Amino acid sequence: MGLSGIQDSTGQAGLQAVRVLLLSNSTARHLKETLIGTGLRHGLRLDVMISEYEDPEVLLERDRDGIATFGPDIVVVAMDVHAFGLRPAPGKPEGAAAIADRALERLRAIRGSIGSSLKKPVVFHTLTPDPAHVRLHVDRLIPGSHVDLVGRVNAGLSEFARSSGDLLLDVAMLSERIGQDNWYSARHWALAKYPFAPENAPLYAEHLVRLVALKFGKSRRVLVLDLDNTMWGGIVGDDGKENLLLGPGSPVGEAHCALQAMAKELRNRGIVLCVSSKNEESVALDAFRTHPEMVLVEEDIAVFQINWTDKAANLQALSEILSLGLDSFVFLDDNPAERAQIRFALPQVAVPEVPKDVTEWIPVFQSACYFEATGFTAEDRDRVAYYRADARRTAQLKSFARQEDYLQSLDMELQVNPFDAIGRKRIAQLISKSNQFNLTTKRYSEADVASAEADPRRITMQMRLSDTFGDNGMIGVVIADIGTDAIDIDTWLMSCRVLGRGVPEATLDLLVARARDLGKEFVRGVYVPTKKNMMVADHYRNLGFELIGERPGGETAWELSVNAYQDKKPPIRIRDAVGARI
Amino acid sequence: MDKQADIVVRLQTIFREELDLPNLQISSHSTPDDVDGWDSLATIRIVAAVEREFDREFEAAQIESIRSVGDLISMIAV
Incomplete structure (x- = not known):
């Protein structure tokens, strides 16, 4: 499908309409659709008029009426190094200055011509050296070498744009970034006078459109x-x-x-x-x-x-x-x-x-x-x-x-396993390291973890969360004791990396299910405050537990009735190997 | 599908895209004279797309001598 359809259908989509006149001395029509497409990404509906393979000053004169009818909002003087010749005059400083001055004089005249008829902002291109000319390390030492001439024009152009208030698209910088050998395609220059390799069109368009967007008030601050x-x-x-x-x-x-x-x-x-x-x-x-x-x-x-x-x-x-x-x-x-x-x-x-x-x-x-x-x-x-x-x-x-839609889009899967030999080291590590989302901050060694693993009166859970971005690794640990009428949570901790993703809710659903299976009426937990775990002070309250006790020092005890509990069912698929074992 | 027919199908997708002609039908006999908008610059765009699609790179002289879809096919099928 062509881009003309997009242009028509997005008229009311809050895109800003901007008409761009692009004047190129080389071939440029192949850039049109890339520019329009790039504009959409920057909130612009670009209408692009391209003049190619013609000196801008000639076109501005010849097609005065056409340009006026088009009514550009911004003019891009897309002249590359070929437009200026810049034939080396090695070892002739005065000659070099004269060649550069001629190029700059031309640019000033084009600016004057645009200014007198259009009064619109102008974007100039800096020049990148023509790879057809000799380029050696010594060239920077030789006045009048091609690279010296290019440097002089770029310096003069920068000074000119600084005073005229025009914009510079630093093509020299773009080509440096990706390498001049990648910027040009000698084959495409020979075949069709492409000013740069066709695969660089998206890069060029991105940077040009960014400048255009900037001129029309869209900037990052x-x-x-x-x-x-x-x-x-x-x-x-x-x-x-x-x-x-x-x-x-x-x-x-x-x-x-x-x-x-x-x-x-x-x-x-x-x-x-x-x-x-x-x-x-x-x-x-x-x-x-x-x-x-x-x-x-x-x-x-x-x-x-x-x-x-x-x-x-x-x-x-x-x-x-x-x-x-x-x-x-x-x-x-x-x-x-x-x-x-x-x-x-x-x-x-x-x-x-x-x-x-x-x-x-x-x-x-x-x-x-x-x-x-x-x-x-x-x-x-x-x-x-x-x-x-x-x-x-x-x-x-x-x-x-x-938030709910976002969580759905993450396509999360929580894998819950009882403690096992493979997970032991990482479980002990999480238990010793987690300070923030940690209800009791009890520290257990690897040996303690192993004994919890073997204890039939304890429920142990190690949790891994994966999502569309991959596996987050082990993100949660729970240890709970099976009491006479309740499951008592001894340890509940989670990595803050997965905060706000519904993992505590999913964990509680699992704990309540376990309590039901075991015929227990309650799930109980305590919060033991430390310097670092304030974030979970209201953890149990937020999950629907009732406060049943407070101790000096801020420790609180909480209880949840299993019968009244409604599963929270956050948007996470559960693969539960703990429940399967009971 | 034989190899040539497969190439024509893929070329047709490219021609439709590059010339913005969604219903264009081409055959190995199609030439710039039969296809709207197929000028020398369009050839360059088409060749760039063909090079991407078939992971090939052609010499300037070959590209210069393209006079029909058949020429393109024989370049690709080498």
Whole structure:
């Protein structure tokens, strides 16, 4: 199907209509559909008029009426190095200056011609060297070499665009990024005068459309960063501040530092930094403020949202607090499920799909050029302080309405097994390490785990959760004692990584089923407060238990009646090997 | 389906896509004269798509000498 159909049907879809006139000295018509398609992704309905294989100044004169009828909103002067010749004049500095000046004079004249008839914003291309010319290491030392000429034109063009207020599409940077040998296709230049290899059309279109979108008010201004395994390596609530991977000494620690340094650079460009993290606020903020290897400091962050609510709710709150639209947000988080939730709930937020290995994040993040700008002013520099001062108020957290749909889309499967020899080590590890989602914080050794495994008066559960993103590994452990009239929960802990996914509800369904099978009337549990497990203080209340006792020190005892219990049935498939054995 | 017929089916998909003609029917005898919009630049686009589809790369001289769908088929079928 052609793209013309899409154009017609999306007229009322909230897309902004923009007419683009693209003037190319080479072949360009093959770019049209790629540009239109890319525009849709940026909220633009592009209408593209392409003039190809003709000098722009000739076309502007010859087709004055056609251009006026089309009525472009923006003009792209897509001239590549072939348009200017730039034949080397090695060893002749004056000659080199004259050649570059001629090219710049031409660009200024084209700008003048567009300005007099259209008064529309213009995008210029920087030049990337023509691979047909000799290119040696020595060329940078030789005035008048081809690469010297290209450098002179790019420098002059940059200066010109800075003063004229026009936009630059830095084709030189794009071709450097992917390599000039990959940028060009000599075969396609010879066959059809393609200015670059056809497979680079999507890359070119992405960057050009980003600039066009920017000119029409669509820009990214806010970077929201997660803390655990994003800002630093490790989980501060479980591992403790002193065990975080941050700073020299480990490749992961260095990568997190580098990421912070990049964020700081963005902040200095006027990008508003925020933190959204599922954590105990005091614990996370303490690490942020006092970890000696932190590159970012508290003042760099406009707003901290540290709580246990879902991240879509937190991003919405951030948007309200900052009075900046969600379409100006970029969300960086190591957890693919968090990223998916944001994409699902708030599709207008940009969510980079970073690789698993944090050392590889920066190139992926940088290649997207999220925070493109038309320039840089003193106001940009001071913007962050302004937002910080303005962000003292808090917004109401409204949980994301379609949470259930999102959970369905994750296609989760919970595999529940009794303790066994294979799981023993990992179970003991979770028991000794989990601090936050841990109701009693009882620590058991591997030997203790083995004896629980063999004890017929105990119910043991080890839980693994898999979803569309893969296997999350072992994420939960339960140990319960079979009493006379009840199942008494001795240990219930879960990895915070799978918070908000319905796992506790599924676990309780299983425990109640077990109680029914055994003819018990109640499920009972206690909460023993520690410095780190405040997040589960209301765990039993939230699940429908009744408070039956309180002890000094804050310990609480809870009871659930099995008869009155209605299964919660969260959207998780259960593969239960514990029940099967009883 | 014999090999040539299979190639024609895949080429037809490419021609329809590249020329934006959803009902186009081609045969090995089709030439630029019979097919709307099949000019020399369209040939380049079609060849780029053919190279992707069949995981091949053709020489400029071969591409230059394409005068019919049959020429394309014989390039692919080598």
